[in-house]
Amino acid sequence: FSITDRTPWALPILVEEGYLYDSSIYARFQPSGKVGMRRCVQEIVTTAGPICEIALPTANLCGIQLPTPGGGYFRLLPYSASRMILRQFEKTGTQFVMYLHPWEIDPDQPRMEGPVISKLRHYLNLERTEQRLQYLLRDFAFAPVANAIQPIRDMCQARVEGGAAACAVIG
Template sequence: ESRVSQATKEILNILAERDIKATFFILGYIAKRYPELVKEIDAAGHEIATHGFWHNLIYQQDEEAFRKDLRESIDILEGITGKKVFGHRAASFSITNESLWALDVLSNEGIKYDCSIFPIIHPRYGIAGAERFPYQIKPGLIEFPPSTVKFLGRNLSISGGVFFRVLPYSFIKNSITRINKAGKPAQIYIHPWEIDPAQPRLNMPFDRKIPHYINIKHTAGKLKRLLDDFEFAPIREVLKIE
C-alpha cells in the first residue's frame, strides 16, 4: 500500500474515532491512481473537493492550461463519486494578485467556493490585506481563506502546514477561540504526508527541508487535540452551499 493511502487512511481513522466529517481536497492524478481511496473517503461521509490535477501553480499557467487542469480534476472526481464537486483549493495557494483571473475560470466551471487566497505576506503566495473570513468574491463564488490571526499588527497563519506544526498548541487553540467568539468559522488543513513521520527524507535545499520536516512527529497528536477541543464540519456544510 502506498504511503499516501496509508497516511490518508490514518486521517480517516482519526476523524472516524471522533465522528467528524471533513473536506478532502484531492489532486486529480492521485484520484486517477487511487480511485478506491477516493471512494473510501466519500463512503465515510466526507466532502470531496478539487486541488487541481497536477499541483501546478496557477500563476505559472495561462488561462487555458488552468481550465484544462481544473476540468480534468473535476471530471475524474465526479466520475469516481457520482457527486458534484463544489470546492477548490489551488496548489500552494497560488491565486495571487497575478492570477485573479482564475476566479472567473472557477466560477465558469461550476465551482461554488474557493480556499486559495491566503491573507498573509509570503514570498510564494498570499494577498496581504485580503479578507480573513468567508466572503463572496464573485457572484456565485465564495472565498473561504485559510485561517489567520492578528499578531503584532500582521496576519499570522494558524491554519496548517509549517505554521500549524511550529506554533504552540495553546496559541492555535486561543486563536481559534477568538475567531469563533467573533462568530466566524476557522479553517484548518493538513496533508497526509504531515502525519507520516517515517517518510523517506528527500534531498532538498535547506530552506525547504526545515519547513517540510520540522515537528512532523507531533502533527497527528496536535490534530487529535484540536479535533477534541472544537467542532468541525465539511466546508460546503459550513458555508451552507446547496
C-alpha cells in the same frame, strides 16, 4: 497562498470546473496597509459565474499577524499557539478553515535532499502532527465546508441585498 493579485485568472477556471467555493486566499494586511481580503466569507463574481471565497483569516499572536494555523503553521508552531489563535477566532465569531496536507501526518515519508531551511520547513514536527490534530478535534468543533455552503451563500446574498460590499468582480 495560491490565489493572489497576480493570479486572479484562476477563480473563473475554478467556476468553470464546477467548484462552488474556494479557500485559496488568506486575509492579510499588505505592507501598504491595503487589506488583501476581508476577514469573512464573500461571494466573488467572476466572468464564469460566482464562487464563494472562504478566506483564511489571520490572527495577531504576540504582535505578529499569522494566517489560520493550518498546514505548516499548525505543524511548526506549538499547539498552544494554534489553540490561542483559534480561541481568538471563536471569541470574535470568525469562521475559519482548518487544513492539513496529507503528507503532514506521515512522519515516515522518504526524506529528500535539499537546502537545510527547506528540509526544516518540510520535515520539522511531522511526528507531532497527528497528535496535534487529535488535540484540535478534542478542543474545537468542526464541520465540512460542504455542510455550510448554503448558509454561506445566503449570508453573501443577504450582505449584497443589505447594501454591504460583499462581492468583488474578478475578470
